[in-house]
Amino acid sequence: MQGDGVLAHVGDNLRRFRQDKGMSQSALAVASGVSRRTIINLEAGEANISLSGLDRLAGALGASFVELVSAPTASTRAIDELAWRGRPGSEAVLLGSAPARREAQLWSWTLAAGDRYDAEPDPAGWHEMVVVTEGRLRIERAEGPTTLEAGDYAVYSSAQKYSYVNAADEVTRFVRTVVS
Known part of the structure; x- marks a missing residue:
């Protein structure tokens, strides 16, 4: 471990x-x-x-x-596992999962000022739903960037390269749901 x-x-x-x-x-x-x-x-x-x-x-x-x-004994409703860490103050925690065609994942993300996360494409049919709770998040995709303020959301296919970019001078927090 x-x-x-x-x-x-x-x-x-x-x-x-x-x-x-x-x-x-x-x-x-x-x-x-x-x-x-x-x-x-x-x-x-x-x-x-x-x-x-x-x-x-x-x-x-x-x-x-x-x-x-996940821990072998973890409930899928309360996983709470740190799965990614970037610069100090940036992390992604897998909060939970629910069944879908394959599965659904609920994440809590924090990005420090100036940090980014570059993702590889997910398989065809996968989608993400993102809600910004604090700060400003720019989602960069092939069809162009989308900037979300606190309270804004985006739903999109994640079967493409995309990036999360903290577009604010302070911490940005958002909730991400992945559905496959």
């Missing part, structure tokens, strides 16, 4: 799911498109990986993203 709490359960869960499937690290690397070296380091609690990389690993293992990052 990682000392800073980010993705604290990934290593143990990844190893458990992989072994339950009877997969080698090499076979998982081929099935997920994530390097064997990254898988080795994740299982040792020593690697960082993108959120979409975790989703690819989960898919290759027949698990959900939530199952991969």
Whole structure:
């Protein structure tokens, strides 16, 4: 497990799911498109990986993203796992998940002034719903940027590259729901 709490359960869960499937690290690397070296380091609690990389690993293992990052005994309604950390004051906490065609995830995000998060495209059919609770958030997508003030929201397909950018001089906070 990682000392800073980010993705604290990934290593143990990844190893458990992989072994339950009877997969080698090499076979998982081929099935997920994530390097064997990254898988080795994740299982040792020593690697960082993108959120979409975790989703690819989960898919290759027949698990959900939530199952991969959560404590094995966590309720999906109250996961509360730190899954991303940027500059000091920037973090993403997976709050909970609800069933959907595949799953739905509820996130609480905080971005420090000047920070950003660059996302890789999710699979086709995935969407995000974002509500800004404090500050100003710019969402950069292929169709152009959208700037949201506190109280504004956006709903869009996340099957594209996109970025969250703190467009304010203070902390920006927002709630993100991912539906697949």
